[in-house]
Amino acid sequence: NAGVTQTPKFQVLKTGQSMTLQCAQDMNHEYMSWYRQDPGMGLRLIHYSVGAGITDQGEVPNGYNVSRSTTEDFPLRLLSAAPSQTSVYFCASRVSERTEAFFGQGTRLTVV
Amino acid sequence: AQSVTQLGSHVSVSEGALVLLRCNYSSSVPPYLFWYVQYPNQGLQLLLKYTSAATLVKGINGFEAEFKKSETSFHLTKPSAHMSDAAEYFCAVSEQSQGNLIFGKGTKLSVKP
Numbered sequence: 001n002a003g004v005t006q007t008p009k010f011q012v013l014k015t016g017q018s019m020t021l022q023c024a025q026d027m028n029h030e031y032m033s034w035y036r037q038d039p040g041m042g043l044r045l046i047h048y049s050v051g052a053g054i055t056d057q058g059e060v061p062n063g064y065n066v067s068r069s070t071t072e073d074f075p076l077r078l079l080s081a082a083p084s085q086t087s088v089y090f091c092a093s094r095v096s097e098r099t100e101a102f103f104g105q106g107t108r109l110t111v112v
Numbered sequence: 113a114q115s116v117t118q119l120g121s122h123v124s125v126s127e128g129a130l131v132l133l134r135c136n137y138s139s140s141v142p143p144y145l146f147w148y149v150q151y152p153n154q155g156l157q158l159l160l161k162y163t164s165a166a167t168l169v170k171g172i173n174g175f176e177a178e179f180k181k182s183e184t185s186f187h188l189t190k191p192s193a194h195m196s197d198a199a200e201y202f203c204a205v206s207e208q209s210q211g212n213l214i215f216g217k218g219t220k221l222s223v224k225p
Binding site: 031059099 | 118121144146154155156158161163202204206207208209210211212213214215216217218
């Protein structure tokens with residue numbers, strides 16, 4: 001099992017550009033989430049999904065879109081990048097609310 | 113909605129001393145609670161979890177945590193700190209029938225020789 005795979009690992013965007021952060025898991029987990037990590041702020045939930053076709057907003061959803069067409073994939077789209085979106089992004093998956101989340105290695109995004 | 117408060121953004125202890133990292137949660141239903149560790153420039157690794165079985169939970173690397181419902185707390189302890197314990201620690205809460213896992217802001221642990 002590869003676990004949770006995020007691509008790319010690093011990305012630099014210009015303000016106003018759009019891009020998609022990819023997240024795939026091969027553990028057949030129903031629950032998937034996206035977080036951003038900023039110094040002193042911990043991990044803040046952007047969007048999450050409890051199964052294919054079901055998504056919901058987390059604490060900081062503005063400027064981001066998600067979709068969940070398959071169990072394996074949960075891409076995060078930045079619609080029009082802003083410097084405030086400079087952060088480290090983590091994708092996670094888990095079986096259910098009772099179980100621990102498994103994390104990808106993160107994507108370090110810089111918006112200039 | 114559930115939330116997590118970690119008291120102390122930075123904690124410094126001497127090698128061999130007790131480690132105590134505090135976590136309080138807010139939840140309207142019995143929660144599921146987790147502690148994660150993050151070493152510099154790495155992802156998050158599960159230390160331990162509470163899912164309504166024993167209230168004292170043992171994890172990896174000698175860490176343990178006790179769920180206290182009356183205090184809404186889930187503090188992380190280790191009897192004797194090692195230099196290798198220096199990292200950032202995150203407490204997280206999940207609720208029954210909820211898909212979101214909410215994290216605290218983290219506590220950075222420093223260990224002095």
